[in-house]
Amino acid sequence: MANVRDFRTRIRSVRSTQQITRAMKLVSAAKLRRAQERILAARPYAEKMKEVLSSLAARAGAGRHPLLARRPERRTIVVVIAADKGLCGSFNTNILNGARAVLDRLRAQADVEVRVDIVGRKARDWFRRRDYPTRRVLLDLFRNLTPEQARDIAVNLIDAFTRAEVDAVHLVYNEFKSVMQQRVVVEPLLPIPPADLGLPAAGIPAGDTGAGGGGAAAEDYIYEPSPDRLFDALLPRHVETQVYRALLESAAAEQGARMTAMENATRNAEEMVDSLTLQMNKIRQASITKEILEVVSGAEALK
Amino acid sequence: MAAPTAHAETHGTGRPGGAPGLPVAIRLEIVTPSSRLVSEIVDEVILPGSLGYLGVLPGHAPLLTSLGIGRVTYRRGPDRGELALAGGFAEVLPDRVTVLADIAERAEAIDRERAGRARDRALKRLRGGERNTDFERAQITLQKALIRLSVAGRGGHDE
Numbered sequence: 001m002a003n004v005r006d007f008r009t010r011i012r013s014v015r016s017t018q019q020i021t022r023a024m025k026l027v028s029a030a031k032l033r034r035a036q037e038r039i040l041a042a043r044p045y046a047e048k049m050k051e052v053l054s055s056l057a058a059r060a061g062a063g064r065h066p067l068l069a070r071r072p073e074r075r076t077i078v079v080v081i082a083a084d085k086g087l088c089g090s091f092n093t094n095i096l097n098g099a100r101a102v103l104d105r106l107r108a109q110a111d112v113e114v115r116v117d118i119v120g121r122k123a124r125d126w127f128r129r130r131d132y133p134t135r136r137v138l139l140d141l142f143r144n145l146t147p148e149q150a151r152d153i154a155v156n157l158i159d160a161f162t163r164a165e166v167d168a169v170h171l172v173y174n175e176f177k178s179v180m181q182q183r184v185v186v187e188p189l190l191p192i193p194p195a196d197l198g199l200p201a202a203g204i205p206a207g208d209t210g211a212g213g214g215g216a217a218a219e220d221y222i223y224e225p226s227p228d229r230l231f232d233a234l235l236p237r238h239v240e241t242q243v244y245r246a247l248l249e250s251a252a253a254e255q256g257a258r259m260t261a262m263e264n265a266t267r268n269a270e271e272m273v274d275s276l277t278l279q280m281n282k283i284r285q286a287s288i289t290k291e292i293l294e295v296v297s298g299a300e301a302l303k
Numbered sequence: 304m305a306a307p308t309a310h311a312e313t314h315g316t317g318r319p320g321g322a323p324g325l326p327v328a329i330r331l332e333i334v335t336p337s338s339r340l341v342s343e344i345v346d347e348v349i350l351p352g353s354l355g356y357l358g359v360l361p362g363h364a365p366l367l368t369s370l371g372i373g374r375v376t377y378r379r380g381p382d383r384g385e386l387a388l389a390g391g392f393a394e395v396l397p398d399r400v401t402v403l404a405d406i407a408e409r410a411e412a413i414d415r416e417r418a419g420r421a422r423d424r425a426l427k428r429l430r431g432g433e434r435n436t437d438f439e440r441a442q443i444t445l446q447k448a449l450i451r452l453s454v455a456g457r458g459g460h461d462e
Contacts (some may be wrong), residue, residue: 038337045334052394053340056367147336224354224368233369234392237403246334 004287007280011273017267024087025262032179032255039176039248046241053234054198059227067158067235068191071167075113076106077135077157079189081173081246082123086141089261091174091182091254092122098184099123099172103132114177115166117153119247142251150244157243158236161190173246174253180260182253189242192235196242271298308365310394322450325362333386335401340386340407341377348400349376359395372446374454375402387413387454389447406447413455422448436449 080099084091099116106114114133118124124137136156141149169190174182217256221228331348333341348359351373370393375386390405427447429438 033398041338042336044339046404048334048394048403052367052392052401052403055394063379150336155321220365222364222366222368224352224366227367230367230369236390241336259388270373 004280004284007276007283011276011280014269014272015275018266018273020075021262021265021269025259025266028088028255028258028262032259034254035248035252035255036164036176039245039252042147042241042244042248046245049234049238049241050196050198053196053238056227056231056234057197057199059221065231066162067239068194068197069163070191071137073109073168074111075115075166076115077115077160077166077169078106078252079153079157079169079171079173079243080119080123081129081171082118082120082126083142083250084121085254085258086122088254089264091257091261092120092126094182094184095172095174096123096126098144098186098276102170102172117157119250131183141247142254145247145251147240147244150247151240154236154240154243157190158239161282166190171243171246173250174257176249176252176256178255182257186247187242187246187248189239192238196238327361328398329359329361329363330399331402332400333375333404333407335391335404335407337435340404340409341384341402343377343379343384344383345377345379347378349374349390350400350402351375353392359400362397364396365397366393367390368393368395370402370404372443374450375407385410385454387447388448389450408451408454410455413451415452415455418448418455421445422452 078099080095086092101118103114106112116127116134117138118127118134118137119138119141121139124139129196138149138153144214157166157169161169168188171185171187171189173185173187175185176184315436317410328344329348331341331343332339346361350357350359350368351371353369353371356373369401370373370388370391372389373387376386377384386409388402388404388407390408392403394403394454421444425441425448428441429445
């Protein structure tokens, strides 16, 4: 019966799909390993940076710095980090839904103007169909992620912030929790949260100048150049580090999600092949039985 | 946190000598945004501070400095290490030196041809004297290229 041949064709097509998903799984496993190594490699710098910053913040009058200035939030930028490619399960959906929640919450507040910086082709496609004003679109970052790219993003945001074009910047990205798990994270990037500098979380009103200088001057440091100048140079670096970390996390999370998705797809394909094979054999048997019956009854009739 | 435990490693390295109470070695860490390049115990470090080169021996007074473009040299006994560095910060404590470098490269990692091209381009721009040349930028590019070449060894001007 032609039916059996139909099944053969389908099984073959499922098999070849399975080969593709299996290959993709292996590729993303390799990429994931590299992405994880990068996260680990970036960690010492970030940690040392935090150490140096907080020891400096305690001594220099940190509160006055423009990058820490907390203004009433009227204009906000949300940086959404998604992937350039699909086939990674709910990775993009999750981040975009998360982003929408953040954007809608900000919009719901009276007179807050929100704009979006987009990283990743999938996010661009999503926002194209919706009416959130976008400011910058960055594609193909993940093909070769470098600290310089993070710097470019950070410098642009810092510029906008110091020129008071925006009052706050938030990051929305997928954090790499494990291969199976990603978590959508919404983080304030600017103004720099005081906690990042080991300062008390209490807001820093403009009047509170130089209070940090009093207590912690136990160790007399030599500063080259002055503490304020150093602080000026270090804080933007800190923001760059934060952006870089978010990008790295997202890259690793994407590969993890893709690996899991492709693993599931491969397993589903296997199940499908099994059930198709079973059905095919049933039909084959039925047709054989039928043929035998025909032969037997034909012979019977000749007697 | 960077609570400086100044004399914690006084006896840590087990090497005799030096004034009592002073550390006898420095723990040197050089990190860039994308990697940890050096993590070693050394006897001496020379850093390209933004206000000039500075040598650091164990027991140095606490110091926080920004870094310019130049070479980092460190020594452990007779063994020497060298890196090209461009921009960053260094925190110096009596027994510890932490370098947060924007860019740092070991001699092996330097692309000599690329550095050579960068040098030629920068020189051309500086000599060309066109109206809208950004001299400062060209100078920085030139400096970076020269340091890279000199750390990578031959093929460049000497310092």
